[in-house]
């Protein structure tokens with residue numbers, strides 16, 4: 001098959017590579033000229049896709065900014081961003097812009113699948129009318145479906161192939177066409193009755209995580225007051241073989257999904273005069289966690305008879321999670337801002353993030369950073385860092401990720 005992928009980011013690029021690896025021709029379309037140039041020169045900008053994977057598919061995978069090239073594709077999959085506006089409402093401009101461009105080149109018989117995470121109703125109420133500006137009707141002249149992306153960047157135990165794929169079509173035939181498409185690259189495709197059910201299933205998955213992370217973040221604050229080790233409690237509960245699923249506390253929730261997606265559903269619910277309390281409460285607790293971590297840093301410095309003002313604080317890891325360089329919505333950004341407001345001299349070390357341009361900071365070497373700090377805070381625990389050595393070298397270490405559980409030292413504090 002010939003498949004078009006619109007939006008070549010964390011979602012679109014791995015999918016494009018998966019289709020190419022399965023022997024299909026892929027046209028990747030993006031509005032970012034730097035990404036197109038990088039891909040066409042065999043350079044990947046996504047950690048999970050090595051340059052060698054692009055090189056191996058150079059004959060089958062090509063990037064372009066020209067929508068006209070999508071005309072010859074049998075299926076087009078849309079993977080553009082779905083962020084929030086400044087007032088925390090869904091920002092569908094990337095989606096509507098890409099749909100408008102697509103409507104101008106849409107061909108009879110083509111299948112269009114939306115993969116971007118969004119509220120129930122988006123495919124039918126927002127995407128379909130724009131595509132129908134082509135003069136063709138969805139379900140009759142072209143096919144339309146929603147299939148949520150479940151990728152977890154950095155994860156190696158599950159792949160595009162081994163993660164079951166959900167699809168919901170605007171008609172049974174659209175669903176069947178989407179099923180056929182994904183069976184080319186996925187071992188299991190689950191067909192739902194509507195795109196709305198598939199849209200909501202994705203939001204349920206993310207809200208489930210957000211709520212459970214909020215629960216353990218709140219527990220970490222309570223444990224601090226009770227003088228109980230939250231990690232010991234979680235590990236103990238995790239020995240139960242049924243009825244418990246482990247989530248770990250941390251410095252707050254980041255990334256393009258968990259801090260954003262639940263509010264897509266809250267928005268839709270409000271349209272129906274319904275106020276989903278779990279979503280708002282989990283968001284509130286998780287958003288307060290970076291400030292709580294700054295409070296813990298201030299208390300740790302105070303114990304060492306130091307003020308935050310003028311203290312040198314080294315953050316270890318600033319991306320939103322281990323093993324990736326994505327800093328979108330990373331709690332580290334808020335921690336840097338709050339520490340600076342208090343007058344701390346902040347530096348950071350992150351092998352995946354060369355700079356934080358909004359703060360004018362570049363990643364410093366680990367040894368040099370530890371030598372020149374009053375306190376090291378483990379914000380994101382990247383692999384291949386010897387945290388025992390960190391505790392040994394830093395005057396004071398505070399661990400927000402529980403990676404020093406095996407270490408006991410007088411200069412070590414944990415969340």
Ligand SMILES: NC(=O)c1ccc[n+]([C@@H]2O[C@H](COP(=O)([O-])OP(=O)(O)OC[C@H]3O[C@@H](n4cnc5c(N)ncnc54)[C@H](O)[C@@H]3O)[C@@H](O)[C@H]2O)c1
Nearest residue numbers: 007008009010011030031032079080081082098116117149
């Ligand atoms: N990153 C994840 O882990 C993840 C997981 C599951 C679902 N999702 C969802 O998938 C969607 C995409 O997320 P992402 O992380 O890949 O985003 P991303 O920012 O990494 O990639 C999106 C790409 O779309 C391009 N783009 C923007 N407007 C465009 C347009 N009009 N036409 C063509 N290309 C355009 C951007 O240049 C960018 O390369 C979002 O809805 C997100 O919520 C993301």
